[in-house]
Amino acid sequence: MSRHQAALLGLGLLLIFLLYVGLPGPPKQSSLLWRGPNVTVLTGLTRGNSKIFYREVLPIQQAHRVEVVLLHGKAFSSHTWEQLGTLQLLSERGYRAVAIDLPGFGNSAPSKEVSTEAGRVELLETVLRDLKVQNTVLVSPSLSGSYALPFLMRSHHQLRGFVPIAPTSTRNYAQEQFQAVKTPTLILYGELDHTLARESLQQLRHLPNHSVGKLHNAGHACYLHKPEAFHLALLAFLDHLP
Incomplete structure (x- = not known):
């Protein structure tokens, strides 16, 4: 091969490489975050007026009708439950699990509608309806109590179970209001939480159908400090729901 032919061949290969690099890749599926050997995590936005970002794990084998919706605290988001392994664990046990970003957190935009209790209740009702969640167990740590507790008071008939973890806003309700709620409840708190945990426990004890779990x-954020103990308590509660 002459030098001229070699030069033309080299130029041709260079052009092919540049075209290959410049071509757009296959379209990304924004709904699929990752796929492991046993678990698929989906992400997306709810269809309602207030677009809420969520992460959902498809159960490996649907073994339970209960569906778990995980809210989050002020410094966290739905990603917390993925990092902690909660979504995957629930899936492996046959539960559908959905974690959402509350408005103004994670990938969810702020919303003026949630400035009132009625707005926060409506938002949760819309999210559950859009995601077709039924037989719901609502897990509510810390800040998310401002969403979960008004929902519990107004729409507790929609809940199969309730798992408050030192939630805020318990002082907003009277003893008689708590006593009217028959939803099975697992109250969880950290042993070293000497402020919000004690305050919320004092009010939540008025729920007539409750049990209490203290994580030593x-x-x-006891679920972060003792994830194994948290998961064991949560699964025991879910597995024994009527």
Whole structure:
């Protein structure tokens, strides 16, 4: 091969490489976050007026009708439940699990509608309806109590179970209001949380159908400090729901 032919061949290969690099890749599926050997995590936005970002794990084998909706605290988002392994664990046990970003957190935009209790209740009702969640168990740590508790008071008939984890806003309701709620409840808190946990426990004890779980050597975000103990308590509660 002459030098001229070699040069033309080299130029041709260079052009092919540049075209290959410049071509757009296959379209990304925004709904599919990742796929592991046993678990698929989906992400997306609800269809309602207030677009809410969510992460959902498809159960490996649908073994339970209960569906778990995980809210989050002020410093967290739906991603927390993925990092913690909660979504995957629930899936492996046959539960559908959905974690949402509350308005103004994670990938959800702020919303003026949630400035009132009625607005926050309506938002949760819309999210559950859009995602076709039924037989709901609502997990509510810390800040998310401002959503979960008004929902519990107004729409507790829609809930199969309730798992408050030192939630805010318990002082907004009277003893008689708590006593009127028959939803099975697992109250969880960290042993080292000496402020919000004690305050919320004092009010939540008025729920007539409740049990209490204390996670030892854990603070306010007890599910992060003692994830194994948290998961065991949560699964035991879910597995024994009527």
